[in-house]
Amino acid sequence: MNTSQTEIDVTCTVNGRSVTVRTKGGDRLIDMLRDYLHLTGTKEGCSIGECGACTVLMDGLPVNSCMVLAGQAQGKEILTIEGLKHEDGDLHPLQQAFIDAGAIQCGYCTPAMILCGYALLQRSPRPSVHEIKQAISGTLCRCTGYVQIIEAVTLAADRIQTKGEK
Amino acid sequence: MKNIRFFQPDTVVHALEFLHEHPKARIVAGGTDLLPEYREKEDNAITGFIDIMRIRELSGISFDDHAAHIGALATHAMIAQNGTLKERLPVLSAACSHVGSPQIRNLGTIGGNIITMSACADTLPALLVLEARMVMRSLHQTRTITVEEYIDEKRKQLVPPGEMLIKIVCDLPDEVPLSYFFKLSRRAAAAKARMTVARTAYIESGQVRNLRLSVGAVTSLALRYREAEKLIEGKAVTDQLCCQAGERVVHDMLAVTGRRKSAAYKIPVLTEMVRRSLEGLQ
Numbered sequence: 001m002n003t004s005q006t007e008i009d010v011t012c013t014v015n016g017r018s019v020t021v022r023t024k025g026g027d028r029l030i031d032m033l034r035d036y037l038h039l040t041g042t043k044e045g046c047s048i049g050e051c052g053a054c055t056v057l058m059d060g061l062p063v064n065s066c067m068v069l070a071g072q073a074q075g076k077e078i079l080t081i082e083g084l085k086h087e088d089g090d091l092h093p094l095q096q097a098f099i100d101a102g103a104i105q106c107g108y109c110t111p112a113m114i115l116c117g118y119a120l121l122q123r124s125p126r127p128s129v130h131e132i133k134q135a136i137s138g139t140l141c142r143c144t145g146y147v148q149i150i151e152a153v154t155l156a157a158d159r160i161q162t163k164g165e166k
Numbered sequence: 167m168k169n170i171r172f173f174q175p176d177t178v179v180h181a182l183e184f185l186h187e188h189p190k191a192r193i194v195a196g197g198t199d200l201l202p203e204y205r206e207k208e209d210n211a212i213t214g215f216i217d218i219m220r221i222r223e224l225s226g227i228s229f230d231d232h233a234a235h236i237g238a239l240a241t242h243a244m245i246a247q248n249g250t251l252k253e254r255l256p257v258l259s260a261a262c263s264h265v266g267s268p269q270i271r272n273l274g275t276i277g278g279n280i281i282t283m284s285a286c287a288d289t290l291p292a293l294l295v296l297e298a299r300m301v302m303r304s305l306h307q308t309r310t311i312t313v314e315e316y317i318d319e320k321r322k323q324l325v326p327p328g329e330m331l332i333k334i335v336c337d338l339p340d341e342v343p344l345s346y347f348f349k350l351s352r353r354a355a356a357a358k359a360r361m362t363v364a365r366t367a368y369i370e371s372g373q374v375r376n377l378r379l380s381v382g383a384v385t386s387l388a389l390r391y392r393e394a395e396k397l398i399e400g401k402a403v404t405d406q407l408c409c410q411a412g413e414r415v416v417h418d419m420l421a422v423t424g425r426r427k428s429a430a431y432k433i434p435v436l437t438e439m440v441r442r443s444l445e446g447l448q
Binding site for chain 2: 006049052063138140
């Protein structure tokens with residue numbers, strides 16, 4: 001794109017589906033996801049990159065969607081919490097583990113926590129507690145005290161590895 | 167809401183031309199400093215964004231026999247995870263691994279950390295002790311300056327307009343120096359630095375050689391502390407020398423900042439941090 005515009009058509013892959021969205025020059029990725037695509041699972045908390053509630057995966061890496069301009073998502077692969085469940089509606093093992101381990105209270109950080117856990121399990125299928133703590137260190141939870149979240153990621157890793165759950 | 171232009175050049179020249187035509191447009195790389203700033207100030211003068219993340223010339227990390235060439239767009243995560251950098255430039259690797267949170271390290275770039283130059287930028291003390299160089303390009307010239315010279319230009323508001331950082335060059339000495347990096351912050355993760363100390367040195371026949379010491383976050387821009395370095399250079403490190411160096415750093419820091427209220431905290435803590443950065447050289 002070698003000419004500048006105040007409206008930009010952003011074409012990217014969101015949850016495995018190619019989409020083209022007309023956005024404004026100052027829109028952020030979180031605006032595109034929530035306001036244009038109505039994927040409201042991605043939460044806006046602080047808007048300055050401190051709380052991590054807006055985390056999505058961009059090309060497989062967790063990023064704060066409040067700090068990415070919509071135009072910067074051009075050609076990228078975005079995964080939000082809505083993209084994790086299976087087509088038949090079954091929950092991903094991480095989602096189920098968060099329920100089973102009591103890792104959800106108010107739920108506001110949950111989509112971000114699960115996506116951070118998902119990115120971790122992609123590169124480290126049997127993570128240590130230290131690795132899990134590192135992976136979720138950019139996402140604040142003010143309810144659980146984190147213990148149940150760490151247990152949930154461990155539980156999901158175990159179910160995926162030993163029971164072959166997907 | 168005003169109309170913001172968005173421009174996604176694929177070459178440095180295109181970016182520089184656009185910047186020249188639209189001086190109030192801002193270059194955006196990782197966006198981790200710029201986007202909060204843009205949204206916080208409703209009356210900001212930004213008229214457009216120049217997204218440089220697609221410019222190949224600015225990305226990647228490469229090595230030749232004597233130096234590491236780190237593209238301005240290398241993210242903190244890329245630098246922290248690079249095995250060669252971890253081995254050869256451990257002080258930079260450590261600094262990048264302490265930036266923000268995992269999400270921010272996946273977005274934020276080393277170029278952004280330098281150019282934004284916040285007081286608490288984690289990479290600056292490391293780049294100062296490495297005597298890293300910056301390759302800057304404008305429409306008319308390319309120049310190479312050290313990070314320390316650039317900080318000085320920034321302090322004196324002498325940075326020429328219309329320039330872009332292309333890459334950082336760090337020498338790779340045959341022998342890796344003994345390296346130390348410590349960031350003091352209120353939490354272990356996702357926290358701004360209160361104080362940051364970076365140090366490199368060699369020990370030859372029990373004596374300290376080529377000591378470099380830098381502190382970030384206590385002054386408005388990170389600084390080298392050469393008087394403290396001189397105190398120790400060529401000597402065998404003792405407890406007393408470590409304490410004296412700590413006191414010297416504090417003395418020189420106060421000469422820059424004056425005695426603010428926070429001095430009551432900074433003086434003892436910085437003295438101790440500097441002492442700890444040196445005691446390992448005994």
